[in-house]
Amino acid sequence: MKLLVCISNVPDTTTKVKFTDNQTKFDSIGVQWIINPWDELALTRAVDLKEESNNPVSEVLVVNVGSAETEPTLRKCLAIGADKAIRIDSDTKDAFQTAKQIAAMAQKEAFDFIICGIESGDYNSSSVGGMVAEFLDTASISSVSDIRFEGGKAIVERDADAGKEYLQVDGTAVLIVQKGFAQEPKIPNMRGIMMARQKPLEVISAVDANALTEYTGFRLPEPKAKVKMVSPDQMKELVNFLSTEAKVL
Amino acid sequence: MAVLVYIQNFGGKLKKQNFEVASYASKVAESMHCPAIAVVMGTMEDSEIERLGNYGISKTLRIADKVYNTLINKLFTRVVQQVVVQENVTIVVFPDNNEGKAIAPRLSVRLNAGFVSGVVSLPLSVEPFIISKRVFSGKALAQVRINSPLKIVSLAINSFGLHEAKTPNRIVSFEPEVSLNDDSSRVVDRKMHAEGISLLDADKVVSGGRGMKGPENWKPLEELAKVMGAATACSRPVSDAGWRSHEEHVGQTGKIIAPNLYIAVGISGATQHVAGISRSKCIVAINNDADAPIFEVADYGVIGDAAQILPKLTEAFKAFKGE
Structure with a gap:
């Protein structure tokens, strides 16, 4: 089985977010x-x-749609253990355009599963996975929290409102995954980092694709009102605040 | 012309979040001088569906076959697409939750319709269509323009509230033309939650961090959650240490939640944690460290020992509920 993992290159979580060009562009200086x-x-x-030797997965590829600046991130993926990285050379404007690039590439290779994280830390769209699936006219399973193999068939666990559901997949599918699929990220070891230099990082050119949406401006949220402190002996007062002031009860 | 809202079917019942997206769709429709209509998949009683009329929905298309009681992303996308075409819909509204995330992006491709997820307000302008959403996990707000004639948005839960507007809601059966065996995935097993409230759409959440000092100290927190009707959650160090199940982890890489009320107990408030809770309407922090960063994002703060504060807060909630 061949897996493709879609990789988004995002600012570190602790980044102080700023914008330039009259608040229309993310300021990447120092990020x-x-x-x-x-x-x-x-x-x-x-x-x-x-x-793990007891399941049918034999190859893991990663793909990113982006400029040459995303290559260190792809190298890190190779160090973690991906066999090959593909960068689709395009500065896409929205999830639709990105998904179309990935789908066009995936169409040429027979992937059993295309795996995407549930959300990206920058534009929080939660869109690319589902869009890739629709471009490929294939099944997608979202909110995936585990996978196992039984007799060569994949059983995928997903979170539903009322509990867990287990889906058997016969054929290809896009999996949109969340925590549970793995608990903690793998840290690349020295051997992995050395080997990553030898592994292929292929750059392919983009196909024609339009964007349907466009970011026209950004702003920082209003500074939050200062926290209102309540004495530990005044819990009745706190509940009263929540009821009459915050109106959340 | 019409605005269509996707109503998630919670086992035959509607939840508050359904009424919120319905309210939102009605307001959008009002600004465009067109009706707001709804689509419901799977089994649901007429009397339940009619309640959408309290929030301005004038017609609901029901696809009642019990096949639709289980979410199949591709199939559901096909059905909604057919509703959009038949009803001459120009804007589709989804909830920004698991099911919305499962269907809306697919529908965007299917209909060549620009999709903006997690919107937090009514459109700033309809022509051109500009709408705002949170980005960078709540650290900024963005304005996004949708350039396609057909538009899809998903509404961040608890960002709009309920707006009553009584309308008679006509229920119509819809018979989609789809092949039911067209999907390579099928549900083969289920494991329902034993009890408690699902974290993802909980209205109130009580969450514990490292400051709880050990799994044996969770009882008063669970007691508070029970009295409040809240779901329980935890921070990442707690789930990493195995004190609580990773299912309860909220924060970046864990669950991202947007309850009305989030009570953080013994949680310092690292950026990664805040990324998962910043969409909450009201945050209460209980911590013995007055300098903990959680107080920078909290609306109300209590400094002190959780073990002593939790029972008092529980008593206060009991009194509030008149017990």
Whole structure:
């Protein structure tokens, strides 16, 4: 089985977010870029599946749609254990355009599962996975929290409102995964980092694709009102605040 | 022309969040001088569906076959697409939750319709269509323009509230033309939650962090949650240490939640944690460290020992509920 993990290159979570060009563009000066944390969990489990001998996964590829600046992130994916990285050379404007690039690439290779993190830490769209599936006209399973193999067939666990549901997949599917799929990201070891230099990082050109949406401006949220302190002996007063002032009860 | 709202079916019942997206769709429709209509998949009684009329929905299309009681992303997308075409819909509204995330992006491709997820307000302008959403896990707000004629948005839960507007809601059966065996995935097993409230759409959440000092100290927190009708959650160090199940982990890489009320007990408030809770309407922090960063994002703060404060807060809630 061949897995493709979609990797988003995002600012480190602790980044102080700023904008330039009259508040229309994200200011990337001084920003540390990381593998989107959810994609990192996806990749961790994909690599584990390949390394465990008792299941049919044989190859893990990663793909990113982006400029040359995202290559350090892809190298890190190789160090974690991906066999090959693909960068689709495009500066896409929205999830639709990104998904179309990934789908066009995936169409040419026979992936059994395409795996995406549930959300990216930058624009929080939660869209690319579902869009790739629709472009490929294939099944998608969202809110995935585990996978196992039974007689060569994948059983995928997903979170539903009332509990867990287990889906058997016969054929290909896009999995949109969250915590549970893996618990903690793999930290690349020295051997992995050395080997990553030898592994292929292929750059392919983009296909024609339009964006349907456009970010026209950004602003920082209003500074939050200062926290209102309540004495530990005044819990009745706190409940009263929650009821009459915050109106959340 | 119409605005269509996707009503998630919670086992035959409607929840508050359904009424919130219905309220939102009605307001959008009002600004465009067109009706707001709804689609419901799976089994639901007429009397339940009619309640959507309290929030301005004038017609609901029901696809009652019990096949639709289980979410199949591709199939559901096909059905909603057919509703959109038949009803000449120009804007589709989804809830920004698991089910919305499962269907809306697919529908965007299917209909070539621009999709903006997690919107937090009514459109700032309809022509051109500009709407705002949170980005960078709540650290900024963005304005997004949708350039396609057909538009899809998903509404961040608890960002809009309920707006009553009584309308008779006509229920119509919809018969989609789809192949039911067209999907490579099928549900083969289920494990329902034993009890308690699902964290993802809980209205109130009580969450514990490292400051709880050990799994044996969770009883008063659970007691408070029970009295409040809240779900329980935890921070990442707690689930990493195995004190609580990772199912309860909220924060970046864990669950991202947006309850009306979030009570953080013994949680310092690292950026990664805040990324998962910043969409909460009201945050209460209980911590013995007055300098904990959680107080920077909290609306109300209590400094002190959780073990002593939790029972008092529980008593206060009991009194409030008149017990």
